[in-house]
Amino acid sequence: SLSSVSVLLDDILYTCTQTEAIKLETGLRLCLLSLPVSGSLQESRTRQKVSRLLIYGRRHNIVEIRINESSERNTKMEREIENRFSLKEAIVVSIAEHSEDDHLKRSLAGAAFNVLRSRLTKSDRLGITWGTTLSYMLDFMEPTDLSGMRIIQLNGGVSLTSTATGAEELLLRLTQSFNGEANYLITPAIVDSKEINDAIISDSQVAYVLSLCNSVTVAVFSIGVPGEDSILFKSGFLKDDDLMSLRSADAVGDICARYFTIDGDIAHKDLDDRTIGVSLNSLKKTRLSIAVAGGHGKVKAIRGGINGGYCNVLITDSHTANALLQSN
Numbered sequence: 001s002l003s004s005v006s007v008l009l010d011d012i013l014y015t016c017t018q019t020e021a022i023k024l025e026t027g028l029r030l031c032l033l034s035l036p037v038s039g040s041l042q043e044s045r046t047r048q049k050v051s052r053l054l055i056y057g058r059r060h061n062i063v064e065i066r067i068n069e070s071s072e073r074n075t076k077m078e079r080e081i082e083n084r085f086s087l088k089e090a091i092v093v094s095i096a097e098h099s100e101d102d103h104l105k106r107s108l109a110g111a112a113f114n115v116l117r118s119r120l121t122k123s124d125r126l127g128i129t130w131g132t133t134l135s136y137m138l139d140f141m142e143p144t145d146l147s148g149m150r151i152i153q154l155n156g157g158v159s160l161t162s163t164a165t166g167a168e169e170l171l172l173r174l175t176q177s178f179n180g181e182a183n184y185l186i187t188p189a190i191v192d193s194k195e196i197n198d199a200i201i202s203d204s205q206v207a208y209v210l211s212l213c214n215s216v217t218v219a220v221f222s223i224g225v226p227g228e229d230s231i232l233f234k235s236g237f238l239k240d241d242d243l244m245s246l247r248s249a250d251a252v253g254d255i256c257a258r259y260f261t262i263d264g265d266i267a268h269k270d271l272d273d274r275t276i277g278v279s280l281n282s283l284k285k286t287r288l289s290i291a292v293a294g295g296h297g298k299v300k301a302i303r304g305g306i307n308g309g310y311c312n313v314l315i316t317d318s319h320t321a322n323a324l325l326q327s328n
Helices: 002-012 018-034 041-059 075-085 101-119 132-139 167-178 194-201 204-213 240-248 269-273 296-307 318-326
Strands: 089-093 125-128 150-153 181-183 218-222 253-255 258-260 288-292 313-317
Touching: 075 089, 075 313, 075 318, 089 101, 089 318, 101 132, 101 218, 101 288, 101 313, 125 167, 125 204, 132 167, 132 218, 150 167, 150 204, 167 181, 181 204, 194 204, 194 269, 240 269, 253 296, 258 269, 288 296, 296 313, 296 318, 313 318
Parallel strands: 089 313, 125 150, 125 218, 150 181, 218 288, 288 313
Antiparallel strands: 253 258
16 A cells, blocks of 8 residues: 555665665555555545655665656557647557556656656746646656746646645645746635636736746646546536536536537536636647546547647557547
């Protein structure tokens, strides 16, 4: 379990020899790759502790973790995806058929962090959202000096339930990893009415962060689907009536809690007016708008995001990529 890994690190990390450290790195990497992620606050905090200790180990040359992206990518399918959907870049991670959902998300998150490390510059403004897929990036973070780069939370993430969104932790860890400057959007993702939304975004501090959201040069986000398994539903941002309305409106997916149809149009204006965060139109203007999404259930959502022009870089798995290529 995560708690066991945390205890292991506490007991060993500060006392092991270099030889022992190599053995620890191997075992720890395998252990982390097999761990599921729970939405509970307790599991989230334990995971954060493990991640902080990993940073300590890497900084003191005790632990080293490398992401070998090239050996796991399907370059032929990447070119097909780029040409078919006019994308700047596609990253297609090869995974075994019927892989566990945790393994899929972790693989995509590792590829996403590798892309950020290789594409970002100090002059960029990085915008990032939150979610279960992106939370796996915590396992892959390594120090990369991009001193002074701004990192901005793209949508509100203050949870209304015990389900942890991980928004603040993800932003904090990215900021530490890149030696950047963080700007948090400490609001709910969706509120009860447009009037409440208007009142919140009129606050000068919130308005300032939103202005930064709409001027990011690189954005990274996952793509969700409407349903009871959605983290937006589990976190209390969406109600049963909202889900019914989204189904009636033919919503296929969301980016930053903003729902769209298969054609990429806003699916539910009333809900969109209650959503706090970057606008989808702003994502069209970014140098790199990176969508991280995979799994058979995400095919229509990814198509809708591409059709709307909200992403120009796609990170997905080989089976989802194949389904996208076969879709009309």
